[in-house]
């Protein structure tokens with residue numbers, strides 16, 4: 001996406017992978033072919049690849065530069081994690097994007113994770129001398145406390161496929177003393193706050209960015225595709241609580257529809273940033289170009 005300015009804050013993105021990815025029928029249990037076809041006909045072309053029948057899905061990190069801090073929101077899948085295909089993304093695009101953004105590991109002040117899934121906390125850590133250590137030595141990492149607790153318990157039960165996400169990406173941050181385990185109402189300052197949107201994961205949160213009367217929101221995985229604006233009840237196979245995810249989605253979309261709030265969903269392809277329009281009891285996604 002192009003670099004975005006709201007007030008005193010600059011936002012850009014680092015892309016790990018993009019392009020056609022999943023078919024909607026394999027992503028949404030409530031999928032209806034006729035309904036989807038009707039919606040896709042009037043949606044912007046970036047979001048769907050008609051040739052392959054696949055949704056275009058990007059994996060990215062947002063870089064937020066405030067007057068006081070350099071912040072990363074969500075950290076993709078990372079390097080050396082040993083994940084099986086298709087989650088074994090090449091690390092070079094992300095590292096190139098990080099460098100192109102003029103960043104260095106030691107200059108990151110905060111890392112926010114909207115939730116602790118495999119593709120949102122990967123660059124939290126890197127492998128050094130056989131140990132997972134924080135990638136950003138001077139950063140505080142903000143995790144929702146109950147999200148962290150949930151994945152700790154799941155990992156200890158052995159049901160956190162594909163295996164070691166929490167062990168590799170989260171525990172080493174706490175052990176290094178760099179984690180801030182927070183609650184729903186956490187605010188870093190007047191500029192950065194959280195909005196709880198549970199359902200995709202137990203304590204999924206959106207990250208608000210406020211400056212000079214403007215607002216942008218990194219919405220994490222509250223939605224994966226623009227089809228979910230038209231059909232907010234279409235939760236994905238990855239949502240841990242489909243009903244709660246749908247309620248969070250509808251509630252959030254209602255709260256920002258017809259406002260100037262800029263929406264930054266992690267998995268929406270370039271140009272990535274958009275606004276929400278109201279459309280009866282549905283919503284419509286429109287890119288800001």
Ligand SMILES: [Zn+2]
Nearest residue numbers: 117119120221
């Ligand atoms: Zn995701």
